[in-house]
Amino acid sequence: MTARWAILGAGAISHDFANGLTHAALGHLHAVGARSAADARAFADAHGAAVAGTYDEILARDDVDAVYIGTVHTSHGDLAIAALEAGKAVLCEKPLTTTAADTDGVLAVAARTGLPLVEAFKYRFGPFPDRLRRAVADGAIGDVVEIVSTIGFTATARTGRLFDPGVAGGAILDAGCYPVSLAVGAAAWAGQPLDDARVIEAEGVIGETGVDETASAVLRLGAVTARVRTAIVEDLPRAARIVGTAGEIEIPNVWGSRQQSTDAAVLRRPDGSVEHLTAATLNPMAAEADAVIAALRDGRTEAPEMPWVQTRVIACLLEDWRRALD
Missing domain, CATH: 3.40.50.720 (NAD(P)-binding Rossmann-like Domain)
Structure with a gap:
């Protein structure tokens, strides 16, 4: 059943x-x-x-x-x-x-x-994120030193929950959590400690309704520097780049959609060689739902794709990022 x-x-x-x-x-x-x-x-x-x-x-x-x-x-x-x-x-x-x-x-x-x-975080579930995790963890690009990621869109109207501070509207919590979560995940996959994760630079624009409409930040995650940017009044690439000492991985559509997971990235090495990382697609919301039920059946409290330690670190970084704009 x-x-x-x-x-x-x-x-x-x-x-x-x-x-x-x-x-x-x-x-x-x-x-x-x-x-x-x-x-x-x-x-x-x-x-x-x-x-x-x-x-x-x-x-x-x-x-x-x-x-x-x-x-x-x-x-x-x-x-x-x-x-x-x-x-x-x-x-x-x-x-x-x-x-x-x-x-x-x-x-x-x-x-x-x-x-x-x-x-x-639906983008964490499925064949492609599994392959990305393995590539980073196995040292396919050497030691990870930098992560750059963005997400942003232009809201149709400056009304509703996105622009309501009473329900924690704003770009950081609605969209910026995605690049922050990717940075935390990639740093963890690369073996970096997360106990001293912090925001070292932050800027943004607070709109007339009192929420952050655009924001950017520089994060420190062990030896990794992450540069993230988000917006709810501006279209930004839905992309990420993970840079290492022996190459980089570029993911043009890292977040996928609510109906279809991401399927492709490009690994570039200093010698000019290129490797295309591909994987089958699926419905990511179905995949995250199945991960919860698999944990329930196994008697686990966590799903390995989104462990609690990362949820904790993401929450701290998001809070610090928002506070830096006050």
């Missing part, structure tokens, strides 16, 4: 996750929760879920094995804790919370309950 998923939140990203679950091997959509029971019912009907209700009603059910949280940033932590306390595995959209302290609090509950908790 496949695991029974509940989705909390009836927004756009939750619809994408529901569609992704149709490609999952280990779970299926069973229930939908929202602040409004009517919204939950409409979502459930659209995706063929058997059960709908408020958040509390869904979490109280015994026929839910795992919960996906696709709500606004400021509600992630409380919903994740409630789900864990109710005995459910949790896949929570990034960022897990908006502060390092709150992130530690959620992880502590997951450790106490012994249930899986995974931060949903």
Whole structure:
């Protein structure tokens, strides 16, 4: 039997996750929760879920094995804790919370309950990220010294959650978490210590609504320097470059999409030789969902693709980056 998923939140990203679950091997959509029971019912009907209700009603059910949280940033932590306390595995959209302290609090509950908790950086799951991890860890480009990564888009209107400081809107938490998470991951794959990870430079623009609309930062991760940039009012490349002492890996579409994972990168060496790194694609939301259920079945609290130590470091860096712009 496949695991029974509940989705909390009836927004756009939750619809994408529901569609992704149709490609999952280990779970299926069973229930939908929202602040409004009517919204939950409409979502459930659209995706063929058997059960709908408020958040509390869904979490109280015994026929839910795992919960996906696709709500606004400021509600992630409380919903994740409630789900864990109710005995459910949790896949929570990034960022897990908006502060390092709150992130530690959620992880502590997951450790106490012994249930899986995974931060949903979908680009981490699937054949291509596995190949990228192996290339970095095996020294294909020598010692990693620099990571450069960007993500940015032009919002259609300066309204809604993205531009609302009350729900932790802004570029850093909505999009900037991606290049920060990649930098943390690549440094860890290269064997660098993360205990002294820090922001050493930061700048950005705070818009009229009070959120960061563009931002850039320089991070120090052991011996690795990472340069990251993000925006919600400007289109930026969805790309990354990992530079080592014996070559570099360029990933033109590192984040993929909600429907299809990344499949290609180019490894360039100082002698001018080029190697194309390719892999099969899949639905990354299905892959991250299956990683949660695999952990649940195995009695693990973490997925190796997104370990808790990295979630902690990412939370600290994001908080420091945002604070530097105040």
